Amino acid sequence: MTLHIVSKSPYSSSALADCLRTCGNGDAIVLIEDGVYAAQTGSEKLQDFAGKAVFCLRADAEARGVAVTATVDEIDEARWVALCTEYRPIVSWFK
Amino acid sequence: MSKSILALCRQAPYGNALAREGLEAVLAAAAMDQTPAVLFCGDGVFQLVQQSPEGIGEKNLRRNIQALPMFGVETLHICRASLQQRGIDPVAIELPGAEIQLVENTTAFIDGFDHVLSF
Numbered sequence: 001m002t003l004h005i006v007s008k009s010p011y012s013s014s015a016l017a018d019c020l021r022t023c024g025n026g027d028a029i030v031l032i033e034d035g036v037y038a039a040q041t042g043s044e045k046l047q048d049f050a051g052k053a054v055f056c057l058r059a060d061a062e063a064r065g066v067a068v069t070a071t072v073d074e075i076d077e078a079r080w081v082a083l084c085t086e087y088r089p090i091v092s093w094f095k
Numbered sequence: 096m097s098k099s100i101l102a103l104c105r106q107a108p109y110g111n112a113l114a115r116e117g118l119e120a121v122l123a124a125a126a127m128d129q130t131p132a133v134l135f136c137g138d139g140v141f142q143l144v145q146q147s148p149e150g151i152g153e154k155n156l157r158r159n160i161q162a163l164p165m166f167g168v169e170t171l172h173i174c175r176a177s178l179q180q181r182g183i184d185p186v187a188i189e190l191p192g193a194e195i196q197l198v199e200n201t202t203a204f205i206d207g208f209d210h211v212l213s214f
Contacts, residue, residue, distance in 0.1 A: 027206075
């Protein structure tokens with residue numbers, strides 16, 4: 001199962017859309033840096049996450065004032081590292 | 096034990112440096128006996144169409160991609176949906192010496208690798 005790491009805002013980049021196109025059942029998504037904007041409560045991007053395991057780096061969300069929706073799991077760096085060991089391969093979507 | 100590597104190429108050829116950097120990374124890895132598989136998807140499929148970039152002072156990337164079979168990358172994997180979305184005929188991206196394999200399910204394809212390099 002693949003771990004997808006998305007680091008760009010869904011409003012300025014196709015990174016998240018491209019990621020979602022290849023994200024299968026059992027895969028997980030971690031939103032980091034500007035990627036966390038997709039997790040904002042009330043964001044229209046949230047519907048694309050239905051049925052998917054989505055995580056969001058808490059420090060990046062807090063830094064940007066993003067109120068993370070309840071269905072996205074806020075994690076710290078240690079959990080992120082743990083996820084990186086649980087999934088294979090890891091795909092970065094950074095543009 | 097050697098790990099399987101996939102180069103995921105999703106950028107158009109001349110708007111930024113990533114497309115060429117991806118190709119260079121693939122060639123470098125192949126030269127070090129770590130031949131990766133290559134998947135073109137999204138705008139990355141634009142790297143494969145016939146192009147004449149002389150007018151913008153760039154080198155022809157497709158011509159460089161044609162070197163891949165000589166480095167042991169004989170099969171190029173291409174996302175069929177990306178081609179279709181962009182109106183590109185699979186016949187138009189054929190490369191001499193390389194086998195084009197259209198990928199229907201990129202999810203399952205990517206899942207088969209140990210490491211993925213994104214470009």
